[in-house]
Amino acid sequence: MNLNTVFFLLITLRLALAEPTNKKFPENFLFGTATASYQVEGGWNEDGKGENIWDYFTHTYPDRIANQANGDIACNSYHKYLEDIEMLKDLGVHFYRFSLSWSRILPEGHIEKINQVGVDYYKNLIKALKENGIEPYVTLYHWDLPQPLQEKGGWPNTDLMVDLFADYARLAFTLFGDQVKYWMTFNEAKQTCQLGYGYGVFAPGIQSNGIDSYKCAHTVIKSHAKAYHIYDEEFRKTQNGRVSMVIDSDWFEPASDSDKDIEAAERKIQFTFGWYANPIYHPDGNYPQVMIDRIAERSKKEGFEKSRLPEFTSDEIDYIKGTFDFLSLNTYTTSMVKWIDDYPIGNVGYDNDISVVAYQDPSWNSSASSWLKVVPWGTRKLINWVDKTYNHPEIVITENGFSDYGELDDEGRILYYQNYLSNILEAIKEDGINVTGYTAWSLMDNFEWLNGYTEKFGLYQVDFDDENRTRTPKKSADFYKKVVATKCLVNQCED
Ligand code: GBH
Numbered sequence: 001m002n003l004n005t006v007f008f009l010l011i012t013l014r015l016a017l018a019e020p021t022n023k024k025f026p027e028n029f030l031f032g033t034a035t036a037s038y039q040v041e042g043g044w045n046e047d048g049k050g051e052n053i054w055d056y057f058t059h060t061y062p063d064r065i066a067n068q069a070n071g072d073i074a075c076n077s078y079h080k081y082l083e084d085i086e087m088l089k090d091l092g093v094h095f096y097r098f099s100l101s102w103s104r105i106l107p108e109g110h111i112e113k114i115n116q117v118g119v120d121y122y123k124n125l126i127k128a129l130k131e132n133g134i135e136p137y138v139t140l141y142h143w144d145l146p147q148p149l150q151e152k153g154g155w156p157n158t159d160l161m162v163d164l165f166a167d168y169a170r171l172a173f174t175l176f177g178d179q180v181k182y183w184m185t186f187n188e189a190k191q192t193c194q195l196g197y198g199y200g201v202f203a204p205g206i207q208s209n210g211i212d213s214y215k216c217a218h219t220v221i222k223s224h225a226k227a228y229h230i231y232d233e234e235f236r237k238t239q240n241g242r243v244s245m246v247i248d249s250d251w252f253e254p255a256s257d258s259d260k261d262i263e264a265a266e267r268k269i270q271f272t273f274g275w276y277a278n279p280i281y282h283p284d285g286n287y288p289q290v291m292i293d294r295i296a297e298r299s300k301k302e303g304f305e306k307s308r309l310p311e312f313t314s315d316e317i318d319y320i321k322g323t324f325d326f327l328s329l330n331t332y333t334t335s336m337v338k339w340i341d342d343y344p345i346g347n348v349g350y351d352n353d354i355s356v357v358a359y360q361d362p363s364w365n366s367s368a369s370s371w372l373k374v375v376p377w378g379t380r381k382l383i384n385w386v387d388k389t390y391n392h393p394e395i396v397i398t399e400n401g402f403s404d405y406g407e408l409d410d411e412g413r414i415l416y417y418q419n420y421l422s423n424i425l426e427a428i429k430e431d432g433i434n435v436t437g438y439t440a441w442s443l444m445d446n447f448e449w450l451n452g453y454t455e456k457f458g459l460y461q462v463d464f465d466d467e468n469r470t471r472t473p474k475k476s477a478d479f480y481k482k483v484v485a486t487k488c489l490v491n492q493c494e495d
Contacts (some may be wrong), residue, residue: 029435032438033093033096033480041101042071047117051147062158067454076469091481092297096134097439104121105119111171140183143192156219158219162219188248189221210348224323242326249331255338259340277327281390293343340356372403376420387433395433408473410474444458479487
């Protein structure tokens with residue numbers, strides 16, 4: 001073989017490996033798309049809705065958001081939800097994942113004051129979805145805490161929040177549970193806690209890295225468990241639905257095959273995913289041991305009286321573990337992880353507690369979002385890790401998607417979906433993992449938090465300069481529609 005032949009073979013092999021699979025998704029596999037209340041609804045102060053922390057944050061610190069944008073109107077789904085349903089129908093998706101705005105239902109955050117118009121909005125939305133054969137997947141909390149509850153301390157205030165969230169969850173099950181069979185308590189609590197109460201870049205903008213961010217997580221996990229038990233005891237028999245908590249993670253690939261890099265990558269995923277997943281999804285419950293040990297040790301050296309990581313009692317561990325009916329996973333990208341010596345004691349914080357270096361390979365394809373590189377193989381590895389670590393739960397991918405600048409001819413998004421779905425399908429067919437559903441983020445372009453309307457994730461374009469917020473399908477909408485209809489990612493699938 002001459003050198004040219006070798007190169008030729010190598011290149012074909014690479015292409016062959018990157019080729020999306022021609023296998024088919026299982027017959028009962030479910031496809032959907034997702035949005036979240038603050039990102040799409042608008043109507044921020046209409047019909048009795050109360051103020052939430054994102055209303056307050058964007059209005060009080062407009063400069064923290066790209067182009068001083070906010071969600072006051074967003075996609076105006078508060079008024080245009082029937083158009084959203086037309087889009088969902090056209091895509092042919094089985095389900096629509098959306099979130100309830102807590103302060104639209106409970107303007108003050110507590111159940112003493114219910115806003116009936118807000119309740120009716122969701123009743124109408126759910127009814128119209130069901131009439132069109134689309135299953136509602138409902139998230140109770142996608143980051144928009146009622147502002148009055150933040151004024152009492154918000155999520156780090158465990159004593160306040162667990163019961164208030166439980167009341168809100170019970171009310172939602174009571175009001176909507178005859179129609180809603182899929183519930184997600186929290187979306188990506190890590191972003192709520194670490195960005196909101198740790199780094200303080202997200203609402204409510206509290207900087208208490210490695211202290212309040214851990215308390216916040218503690219509250220969220222307890223709140224989830226309480227909501228789950230309420231469902232179990234008061235609703236499951238009559239409503240027969242399923243409850244989960246959405247946790248997000250990148251895949252973390254060791255930078256080399258050295259033991260140290262492998263250990264560092266494992267530590268990183270335990271601090272990211274395990275932080276929330278272990279207490280709920282691991283058969284032993286509780287926080288990952290590596291978090292308990294490292295945070296205790298560093299806290300002591302830092303002069304804290306107790307570990308900055310709150311402790312669960314053994315009763316609490318038992319109460320929390322197993323509070324799920326399936327595992328919901330959001331994932332977008334991958335990072336490489338390298339071992340380093342522990343950061344010296346000094347700065348208190350979550351990243352110091354982990355002490356690893358994470359980076360993305362500059363050769364990976366980019367998106368419009370700095371953090372989102374296109375690494376389809378990472379998703380297959382992540383799914384394998386989750387399956388193995390948590391004893392083979394049923395997994396639903398509750399978010400996955402790609403950002404660009406909003407073009408209708410969105411080849412980059414099509415390639416992303418095709419290749420990520422291909423890896424998910426290989427995880428099902430080759431690795432035998434029980435993934436039962438997939439959710440494209442997002443149905444339409446929307447308010448992308450700190451990045452305002454500058455980074456677009458939609459299958460549908462939304463014209464934010466037009467007061468009608470006109471929606472137009474992108475090329476990726478046609479692609480996804482075909483995948484949903486045929487369960488196939490390429491022109492021709494094997495039978
Ligand atoms: C998901 O977060 C969210 O659930 C969804 O609401 C969001 O629109 C979607 O993904 C796309 O981003 O650099 O400090 O601004 C995914 C995880 C967490 C990734 C926040 C981007 C930005 C942190 N995201 N992160 S910062």
